[in-house]
Amino acid sequence: MSVETLPRFRAENVRSMLRHGLITVVFCCFIAAALAITQHGDWGSQMVYSLSIGLISWLFIDVGRLLISGHREILWPSGPWGYLLVAAGVTVGFLGGNAIGDAWTHQPLLNFRSFAERRLATTIIITVTATVCMCFFFYSLGRSKHMRGQIELAQRNATEARLKLLETQLEPHMLFNTLANLRALIATDPPRAIAMLDRLNNYLRMTLNGSRALAHPLSAEFERLADYLELMSVRMGERLRYTLDLPEDLRDTPVPPLLLQPLVENSIRHGLEPKVEGGNIIVRARQEAGRLVIEVSDTGVGLDASQSPSEGGGFGLAQVRERLATVYGDQGRMSLAPEPAGGTRTTISFPLPPRA
Amino acid sequence: MNPTALIAEDEPLLAQALKAELAAAWPELQVLATTGDGRAAVREALRLLPQVLFFDIRMPGLDGLGAAAELADSWPTDEAPMPQLVFVTAYDEYAARAFETRAIDYVLKPVQPERLRKTVLRLQQALTAQQPSKPAPNGADEVLEQTLAQWRQVLAAASGGAQAPGTAPLRLIAASEAGGSTVRMVPIDEVLYFEAADKYIRVLTAAHEYLIRTPLKQLLTQLDSEVFWQVHRAVVVRSSAIEAVHRDEAGKLHLDLRGRPEKIPVSRLYGHLFRAM
Numbered sequence: 152m153s154v155e156t157l158p159r160f161r162a163e164n165v166r167s168m169l170r171h172g173l174i175t176v177v178f179c180c181f182i183a184a185a186l187a188i189t190q191h192g193d194w195g196s197q198m199v200y201s202l203s204i205g206l207i208s209w210l211f212i213d214v215g216r217l218l219i220s221g222h223r224e225i226l227w228p229s230g231p232w233g234y235l236l237v238a239a240g241v242t243v244g245f246l247g248g249n250a251i252g253d254a255w256t257h258q259p260l261l262n263f264r265s266f267a268e269r270r271l272a273t274t275i276i277i278t279v280t281a282t283v284c285m286c287f288f289f290y291s292l293g294r295s296k297h298m299r300g301q302i303e304l305a306q307r308n309a310t311e312a313r314l315k316l317l318e319t320q321l322e323p324h325m326l327f328n329t330l331a332n333l334r335a336l337i338a339t340d341p342p343r344a345i346a347m348l349d350r351l352n353n354y355l356r357m358t359l360n361g362s363r364a365l366a367h368p369l370s371a372e373f374e375r376l377a378d379y380l381e382l383m384s385v386r387m388g389e390r391l392r393y394t395l396d397l398p399e400d401l402r403d404t405p406v407p408p409l410l411l412q413p414l415v416e417n418s419i420r421h422g423l424e425p426k427v428e429g430g431n432i433i434v435r436a437r438q439e440a441g442r443l444v445i446e447v448s449d450t451g452v453g454l455d456a457s458q459s460p461s462e463g464g465g466f467g468l469a470q471v472r473e474r475l476a477t478v479y480g481d482q483g484r485m486s487l488a489p490e491p492a493g494g495t496r497t498t499i500s501f502p503l504p505p506r507a
Numbered sequence: 508m509n510p511t512a513l514i515a516e517d518e519p520l521l522a523q524a525l526k527a528e529l530a531a532a533w534p535e536l537q538v539l540a541t542t543g544d545g546r547a548a549v550r551e552a553l554r555l556l557p558q559v560l561f562f563d564i565r566m567p568g569l570d571g572l573g574a575a576a577e578l579a580d581s582w583p584t585d586e587a588p589m590p591q592l593v594f595v596t597a598y599d600e601y602a603a604r605a606f607e608t609r610a611i612d613y614v615l616k617p618v619q620p621e622r623l624r625k626t627v628l629r630l631q632q633a634l635t636a637q638q639p640s641k642p643a644p645n646g647a648d649e650v651l652e653q654t655l656a657q658w659r660q661v662l663a664a665a666s667g668g669a670q671a672p673g674t675a676p677l678r679l680i681a682a683s684e685a686g687g688s689t690v691r692m693v694p695i696d697e698v699l700y701f702e703a704a705d706k707y708i709r710v711l712t713a714a715h716e717y718l719i720r721t722p723l724k725q726l727l728t729q730l731d732s733e734v735f736w737q738v739h740r741a742v743v744v745r746s747s748a749i750e751a752v753h754r755d756e757a758g759k760l761h762l763d764l765r766g767r768p769e770k771i772p773v774s775r776l777y778g779h780l781f782r783a784m
Contacts, residue, residue, distance in 0.1 A: 323597075323598040324565070324597055324598045326598075327597035327598045327615075327616060327617075328518065328521070328597040328598075328616060330617055331518075331521055331524070331597060331616035331617035331618070332518065332520045332521060334524070334617040335520045335521060335523060335524035335617070336520065338524070338527070339520075339523070339524075339527075385520065386518045386520070386521075387517075387518065388518070388519040388520070389519075390517075390543075390567075424565075424567060425567050425568070426567055426568075427543075427544045427546070427547075427567045427568040429567075
């Protein structure tokens, strides 16, 4: 979440504070009415006592909470500070409110000794209970509002991430260049054009609805990689050579769909495309101590030379890492290393599911 | 004499297709060479001096814009007039923005015959305008100046252009010391010039040299364009630090800066900044 500090008394905070104040006034009126009826006291002075105590407590606690944590996202002091604030608010409200009430009714200020013991206790209990109830009420109100905001934010983020993923996969530059190649092939080599169109068809189908399935066999994942690499090798000609190596016994291993796609895309976009003579991509799966290990290595320009990872590369890797974490928790791993002969190697691994 | 052209396109099928479309739309055009990357395009263009260049924008090594900038500088204008430049692109936000000015023509991939015919027509007109009755020497200068202005406009727009609205110019630059691991905060007021090297930019003050890794393209958008002038594809200087401008025998311009001993090369594209008033 953002670390920036917000103004403590920004408009929305002041609005919520005034709303609390209004509710407090209503609540105090009820208490005064109840006391006036049950204790046969004077209606007017009950109002003054009740309102004074209530409003002072409200002002103290609400201003206090904004002073302490108004610049943060959660508008309530954390830990013991919250309780301390309520306790201080009750005390100040009780003393201040009684003082005002006493002044109003021309009694000696805060002369509790003249009170009947029972009456003193009642006042204290009412003040404490009312304040604690109000605080708890406002606290829950604020918390549910905060939670609603968090849920909305999370939903918005998820939608944005999906859009961004789609945008990187259906990158216009890739799509239009592929179409341009297809157009060229239609005139010169129709059978190859048909083969390319089929690959494009598979690629688009997978990209557009593949992410809905939770898992598919590793062999299907490799076939989709072959579609993509074949499309790219029509475009890049001899500049792209690739090897896909999938052992027979790993073919049926379930994997999240299109997990490897961003890695291969990175190898092409940041490794081979910038390199005049092109190079090799090797995707290899193997089994190692109960784990599935998949390596994507290229002989491209390497990690150091491909600058500005912000241009999509960073997003692709972050996305793979996130998906590994979602499906396999801390058992899913990914690492990036330079190849000794130049180029980059990305390795991901996760536990093999138990054999059925 | 038949008009001549050079195609720079890294995707072999697309280069072939463009060649075929051109053969249909402009049968007399002689494609002298087809190259697959920017460096080779510059090399071949300087060797063959074609009249028309079709440059793909995204190419390995040096991209189409970089290749054009390099050609603008090293084209032998006394041997052949500056070539007509046409960019060929599948999709490129920067380029689309640059081409809105229509200073330089562009063709979108896949290349469509009707669209290409329009470009061919325009090119033919431009070439015939160049030919007749050898214009007077200062007339040639004017044509050259116009062509350079067009190229400058497109290359500037494509390389990010002026400072993005709403962003304040940089005041401090977090740069590493050359050969060290310390990061120094260098006040922009001390910087005399920036020079793009291989993977980074050298930041030069009167007494020190620092390195940053921001691409020049991105840095330019964060500098006040009144204060810092781009004078070369790879060099941006503080305008108030320029002491003198020299022209050597080959006609190339160099700058002397107050506080730096180096001679700073000025690209032909930016020569207009230093014409005597």
